[in-house]
Amino acid sequence: MxxxxxxxxxxxGLSADxxxxxISQYFNSNKVRVLVFAGTISSRTAGEDVAVLGRxxxxxxxxxxxxxxxxxxxxxxxxxxxxxxxxxxxxxxFSGTAxxxxxxxxxxxxxxxxxxxxxxxxxxxxxxTWEVHVLPAAPSGVGLKRKTVELQRxxxxxxxxxxxxxxxxxxxxxxxxxxxxxxxTVPTRGLKLRAYLPAASAAxxxxxxxxxxxxx
Numbered sequence: 277m278x279x280x281x282x283x284x285x286x287x288x289g290l291s292a293d294x295x296x297x298x299i300s301q302y303f304n305s306n307k308v309r310v311l312v313f314a315g316t317i318s319s320r321t322a323g324e325d326v327a328v329l330g331r332x333x334x335x336x337x338x339x340x341x342x343x344x345x346x347x348x349x350x351x352x353x354x355x356x357x358x359x360x361x362x363x364x365x366x367x368x369x370f371s372g373t374a375x376x377x378x379x380x381x382x383x384x385x386x387x388x389x390x391x392x393x394x395x396x397x398x399x400x401x402x403x404x405t406w407e408v409h410v411l412p413a414a415p416s417g418v419g420l421k422r423k424t425v426e427l428q429r430x431x432x433x434x435x436x437x438x439x440x441x442x443x444x445x446x447x448x449x450x451x452x453x454x455x456x457x458x459x460x461t462v463p464t465r466g467l468k469l470r471a472y473l474p475a476a477s478a479a480x481x482x483x484x485x486x487x488x489x490x491x492x
Contacts, residue, residue: 320350333372333481334418372481392485413481423477
């Protein structure tokens with residue numbers, strides 16, 4: 277049966293060639309996040325061209341993120357950003373990007389890379405009102421209009437929801453054209469608070485995430 281299957285593949289012109297993709301990350305000495313793409317091609321041949329493609333969250337097409345060649349045994353590895361032989365290369369990437377490797381017309385499975393959302397806080401003058409600002413993962417990607425953001429308070433049992441609000445798009449010179457914001461008024465002083473984007477609001481481009489905490 278195994279030989280018969282191999283014959284059928286050959287007759288039909290099909291190929292069992294494969295390429296794999298794994299993604300990891302670290303922060304370099306300059307505190308810059310570095311994505312590491314690595315994998316293996318099934319032929320185990322050195323010197324083969326491998327490209328890493330990325331499809332931004334909410335976008336149809338792919339773009340080239342990085343490229344390299346396989347080493348002995350067919351393994352490959354490339355970083356972004358990267359500095360090899362004195363040449364610095366960098367391609368901007370965004371949370372929610374679906375990556376896949378391409379080799380010899382074959383593609384790996386997609387791997388989606390997500391980061392926690394990072395709402396940012398701005399106090400309105402000397403008032404008791406705070407603005408919450410959240411930016412889309414990619415400028416051309418999925419918007420956050422009417423997504424729910426929570427105001428949370430720290431108590432002895434942990435962070436608990438105080439209230440929630442809907443994000444609205446509001447272009448701003450400081451926060452940019454793709455700024456989404458909501459406001460919370462907190463009359464009580466001395467509370468330890470944070471803004472939190474829950475999983476349902478963070479999807480599909482982000483993981484749930486919180487702002488830095490502040491005192492009301």
